[in-house]
Amino acid sequence: MSSANLDSAQPGHSGKRARRLVAYLTLSFVALVSLLPLAWMLSTSLKSRDEVFAYPPQWIPEVLRWDNYSSLWTDFPYFNLWIVNSFKIVGLIVIGQLIVCSMSAYAFARLNFPGRDLIFYLYLGSMLVPDMVNIIPTYIIFSKIGWIDTHQALIVPGLASAIGIFMLRQFFLTIPHELEDAARVDGAGYWRIYRDIIIPLSGPALATLAVFLFIWNWSDFFSPLVLMNSPPNFTITLGMAFLNDSRSTDWERLMAGNVISLIPLILVYMLAQKRIVEGIATTGLKG
Amino acid sequence: MFIGPGLLHSIVFIIGMVVVSALVSTWRWDLVSPPEFIGLGNYQRIMADEMFWLTLKNTAFFVLLSVPTGLALSLGLALAANTKLRGVTFFRTAYFFPYIASMISVAIVFRWLYNSDYGLMNSFLGWFGINPIDWLGQCSTAMPAVALLAVWKGLGWNMTLFLAGLQAIPSHLYEAAQMDGAGRWRQFWDITWPLLSPTTFFVGVTSVLGSFAVFDAAYALSGGNISRCLTFYMVYTWQQGFQNFDMGYAAALAWVLFAILGVITFVQFRVLSKRVHYELG
Numbered sequence: 132m133s134s135a136n137l138d139s140a141q142p143g144h145s146g147k148r149a150r151r152l153v154a155y156l157t158l159s160f161v162a163l164v165s166l167l168p169l170a171w172m173l174s175t176s177l178k179s180r181d182e183v184f185a186y187p188p189q190w191i192p193e194v195l196r197w198d199n200y201s202s203l204w205t206d207f208p209y210f211n212l213w214i215v216n217s218f219k220i221v222g223l224i225v226i227g228q229l230i231v232c233s234m235s236a237y238a239f240a241r242l243n244f245p246g247r248d249l250i251f252y253l254y255l256g257s258m259l260v261p262d263m264v265n266i267i268p269t270y271i272i273f274s275k276i277g278w279i280d281t282h283q284a285l286i287v288p289g290l291a292s293a294i295g296i297f298m299l300r301q302f303f304l305t306i307p308h309e310l311e312d313a314a315r316v317d318g319a320g321y322w323r324i325y326r327d328i329i330i331p332l333s334g335p336a337l338a339t340l341a342v343f344l345f346i347w348n349w350s351d352f353f354s355p356l357v358l359m360n361s362p363p364n365f366t367i368t369l370g371m372a373f374l375n376d377s378r379s380t381d382w383e384r385l386m387a388g389n390v391i392s393l394i395p396l397i398l399v400y401m402l403a404q405k406r407i408v409e410g411i412a413t414t415g416l417k418g
Numbered sequence: 419m420f421i422g423p424g425l426l427h428s429i430v431f432i433i434g435m436v437v438v439s440a441l442v443s444t445w446r447w448d449l450v451s452p453p454e455f456i457g458l459g460n461y462q463r464i465m466a467d468e469m470f471w472l473t474l475k476n477t478a479f480f481v482l483l484s485v486p487t488g489l490a491l492s493l494g495l496a497l498a499a500n501t502k503l504r505g506v507t508f509f510r511t512a513y514f515f516p517y518i519a520s521m522i523s524v525a526i527v528f529r530w531l532y533n534s535d536y537g538l539m540n541s542f543l544g545w546f547g548i549n550p551i552d553w554l555g556q557c558s559t560a561m562p563a564v565a566l567l568a569v570w571k572g573l574g575w576n577m578t579l580f581l582a583g584l585q586a587i588p589s590h591l592y593e594a595a596q597m598d599g600a601g602r603w604r605q606f607w608d609i610t611w612p613l614l615s616p617t618t619f620f621v622g623v624t625s626v627l628g629s630f631a632v633f634d635a636a637y638a639l640s641g642g643n644i645s646r647c648l649t650f651y652m653v654y655t656w657q658q659g660f661q662n663f664d665m666g667y668a669a670a671l672a673w674v675l676f677a678i679l680g681v682i683t684f685v686q687f688r689v690l691s692k693r694v695h696y697e698l699g
Contacts, residue, residue: 154498158505161495162512165573169515171538172527187541235424250425257432261631261679263655263672265431267665268438274449291427350520352634357660368522375526376642382530389523400518404511407518411578 176200176386183382199387209362210388213370218395220285220366221348225341227290233337235291236299237325241311251300254293266357273358280360289348295340298410302336303329339410342403349396367392443669453666460670470671472646473654474678476561480650481629484565488572488625489618495573496580497610510581513574521571525638528567529554532639554639557647564635564648572628576621583617584610615694623686630679651675 175183176199178192203210238244239251269288270279278284310332311324319327330337355369365373371392374385400407443460447453464470495513499506516524531538532553540550553563587610595605633652636644644653655675659668 151501151503154501154503157495157498158503158509161573162509164570165512165516167538168524168527168531168570169519171531175530184536186536187544188536188538231423231427238424253433254428257428259627259676259679259683260432260436261652261672261675263631263652263668264439264676265435267659267669267672268435268442269431270660271438271442271449271665288431291424291431293428293432296424346518350522352520352522352637353656356637357656368520371526372522372638375522375529375638379641385526386530389526393519393523396518396520397515400514404514407514408510408578411575411582 172386172389175382176384176390178383180383196383199383200391203384203388203391206384207370207374207388209365209370210391212363213365213367214391216282216365217349217367220282220289221345223286224289224348225344227286228292228295228344229337229341231291232295232340233299233330233333234325235296236303237321237329239296239300240303241329242321254296258293258297262353266354270357279358280364282364284358285354285366288354292344295344298340298343299333299336302333306332335406338403339406342399342406343410345399346396439669439672442666443673445666447665448663449665450663456666460667461674463667464670464674469649469654470674473649473651476647476649477630477632477651479561480565480568480632481626483562484568484629485622485625487565488569488576489622491569492573492576492621493580493614493618495577496584497606499577500581500584510574510578513577515574516571517574519571521634522638524571525567525635528563529639529641532563554645557645560639560645560647564632564639567635567639568629568632572625576625579621580614580617583614587613619686619690619694622690623683626682626686627679630675630682 174190174192177195177197178189178199179194179196182189182192239247265288269284273279273284306329310328314324314328350368351366352368352372355366356372359365359369362370362373371385371388374381374388378385442453444455444457445453446456446459499509534540534550534552534555537553539553540548543551551559553559591609591613592605595609600608631652632650633656636648636650636653640648649657651671652675655668655671658664658671
């Protein structure tokens with residue numbers, strides 16, 4: 132809203148032009164810096180070994196070596212599995228959280244029960260607890276019940292989160308009460324209202340949460356690092372770190388693997404870009 | 419009934435784990451032999467542990483290097499983007515790519531960029547006649563290298579927050595200021611800066627919390643062999659817990675981190691929130 136008047140803030144035409152130019156140059160420079168490392172990753176992923184180690188660096192390979200990609204599957208026998216594992220783990224976490232968090236958020240937004248606000252503040256406070264505090268007992272308990280190196284060790288702790296409950300509660304609070312009052316007159320209980328009114332109206336909020344959960348959990352490294360042991364069980368993020376350690380100068384294929392591991396994130400981002408930006412703008416701040 | 423599943427989950431995974439973790443921090447335990455209760459022994463050991471102080475110093479240095487830089491750059495960028503220019507949407511999309519990419523992947527890319535013999539960074543600096551630098555091989559450059567990666571990755575996120583804050587400032591305030599003859603600089607300090615302060619505060623507090631937990635970047639930039647100068651607090655705690663299996667000590671280290679973060683956040687709220695203007699923002 133303030134943008135229009137910033138432009139016309141000063142009378143002189145040449146001043147305005149100069150400012151515009153500076154703004155453009157700044158924006159373009161930062162865009163270049165933001166994208167350059169990713170472009171370099173793509174470029175390296177399609178090079179031959181000689182081109183990778185050419186100096187000065189060469190941006191466009193003579194021949195595009197797509198076999199850097201296909202050899203990921205043949206040389207790293209678990210590469211396939213890592214991607215499948217990531218989709219499975221992240222998919223189940225997203226679905227689980229949408230169900231569990233939306234129910235809790237509904238309770239916090241609409242139901243009256245003793246200690247509601249206290250519990251809610253405890254949830255908010257729990258976001259400050261460092262991951263380290265939780266991961267140590269998680270590891271200990273999972274090692275006692277034989278869950279180390281299994282996927283449920285990653286899925287089960289991820290099935291609810293304070294941030295998910297918080298985001299959805301903020302959204303539910305904006306849904307007008309009138310709809311529910313009308314439904315209640317018709318004899319609908321809490322469950323019917325949750326299922327038939329709240330959830331259908333919350334499509335955008337649920338989608339935003341799903342997108343964020345996908346991005347965060349796909350990128351999660353610390354929990355898989357601690358809880359997984361054997362390469363067939365790795366997620367793609369842990370797998371890439373594993374290759375980074377064990378094949379540390381195999382640059383063209385490290386970059387190819389990176390490109391593959393980033394494609395789902397980029398696709399989700401492209402599909403839901405507006406949602407992400409609005410999600411940050413509304414839920415990030417109105418706390 | 420609604421809160422049931424969520425509550426059960428958090429009782430186990432938040433409260434339960436916090437309690438167990440506090441308990442374990444009073445033990446000497448390697449997971450195999452029976453635990454031995456040593457009271458505050460682990461905490462006493464921490465205070466005398468040279469590596470604790472070193473890793474805390476490394477982490478604090480990283481926070482001081484990356485957070486103010488990140489705040490200043492993202493605010494500047496948001497100011498530049500908060501104008502009616504063609505193509506602003508494209509720019510915002512570009513800035514956000516580093517945020518959505520996983521830290522492990524981009525840190526692997528940066529390890530390649532920082533490569534001393536074939537890296538893009540040194541070849542770029544070569545244009546200006548600067549000799550190749552072994553970025554990750556020495557402490558004096560490894561720390562700024564990690565900070566640069568962190569700032570680069572967080573820029574789009576922080577800018578989006580600042581932009582939302584800027585767009586919430588009512589435009590009539592600027593119009594009034596112009597009528598009074600206030601220049602752009604005055605407008606920034608008298609209107610933008612105070613009214614943006616809730617956003618700045620929020621971005622600052624969350625950046626400090628996030629930066630204290632730095633782990634992935636140091637891990638992947640090191641390629642499996644984390645040097646002393648990139649051993650941050652989380653890295654050290656992880657090594658104690660999951661490489662030495664000194665569970666009690668690692669749990670105590672985690673609690674000390676929690677306490678440090680709690681104090682820092684509390685101080686930020688006490689000192690800074692007085693200067694935050696909420697009336698109009």
